[in-house]
Amino acid sequence: EVQLVESGGGLVQPGGSLRLSCAASGFTFTNYWMHWVRQAPGKGPVWVSRISIDGKDILYADSVKGRFTISRDNAKNTLHLQMNSLRAEDTAVYYCVRDPSVSINVGDYWGQGTLVTVSS
């Protein structure tokens, strides 16, 4: 069974940092590109970042570029999102998402999400 389990969310002050992790299991992690997608309360999903299988092809949304860093540890089947200089508008549930094919850019499996709240 495919499982994506996010962790690392919580309450952080503006300007602070958090590191999200996503533990993948039930599939061959090294065969899949991965994404982070976030969803603010009551809003639609927003794509955040994507990483290739080898970690060398990375893209970010403009809203997080320069502040967030996506990475993966293929030996540990884990995806990460380092979030720095957090702002109130970064408050959202963050989902780890598996992409079944680099040419399709969809999410066929999503984690349950981890809530990040940026507030003083």
Next chain:
Amino acid sequence: DIQMTQSPSSVSASVGDRITITCRASQGIGSWLAWYQQKPGKAPELLIYSATSLQSGVPSRFSGSGSGTDFTLTISSLQPEDFATYYCQQTNSFPLTFGGGTKVEI
């Protein structure tokens, strides 16, 4: 960025109804469109990709059509478990963008 506009934003329907949700892209995206279903407190689930391809395990009452800028999601006979919010997503280019959602309610 490509803007995705869904309509209606909400629809009231009954079990057994046929409903259609529309998604319009601000520029042509070929057939690079996906549809997701989201229930309260849960992550989105992929229903359709490449505009018309049904994701494995998704009931055949769901179907997608369209290309270019105009797309539709149709549920042929609404079931109780289909009451949820539906989102379209363009997968043509980065940044990937989602529509604002359509809530299907009783």
